[in-house]
Amino acid sequence: MSAQLAVLKCPVFGDVPEVVPPSHPEDLDYRLTMSLGPLSPGIARAYTRVVLQTYGMRDIVDPAVQVVGELVACAWKFTPDTEAYLSLRYRNSDLEVVLYDGHRRHGHPKLEAACDARRRGALWVLGCVVRACKGEWGFGEAREPGGGTRMWVVLPRWAARGYSEVR
Structure with missing residues (x-):
């Protein structure tokens, strides 16, 4: 019981500043x-939202x-049970999404072409x-140390605005 009281009296709770939403989308850089794993696409979608x-x-x-969601699902398909790195940036009125996974490029040209075709299909x-x-x-x-695959998307905000209405 005393441990619970100590947590309730923690001074940190009184020191939490009021959260002020960012004022400029140009500052978005996460x-x-x-x-x-199987939950990764949903977690990444919620994070992005x-x-x-x-x-x-x-x-x-x-x-x-x-x-x-599509990028993370593809990364999971090619490199299950590993890690991926997701970057969201807003620059020059474009949302830039980059995802790195650990799937290294193949040394043989035919294997590389087949793997690229599978990824494009995914x-x-x-x-x-x-x-x-x-x-x-x-x-x-x-290009980063450790290799792997870099997937990227650029969505111009002016055009992406109409996506929900098009569907």
Whole structure:
């Protein structure tokens, strides 16, 4: 009982500042490292939704959440039970989404081409969303130490706003 009282009297609770929403979407720059598993796409979608809503970008939540879910699901398919790194940035009126997974490029050209075709097929829905938003997407070798694959999407806000109405 005394341990519970100590927690209730913790002075930290009185020192929590009032949360003020960010005023500029241009300040949006978040990263998340996550374990890849069956819950990862849902967690990444929820994370993206909260970040965008916090920055007052409700108008592009739907396409962004769909894109993030597709990227994370693809990463899980190619590198199950490992980690992935997700980056969300808003620059020059575009939402930039980047995901790194641990799937290294193949040394043999035929294996690499077959693997790329599988990844492109796994990202078919993502491609449809990005086209509807007049954006760009792609994937390739990660330039960071440790290798792996870098998948990226750029969604122009002006075009992504209409995504919910198009569907």
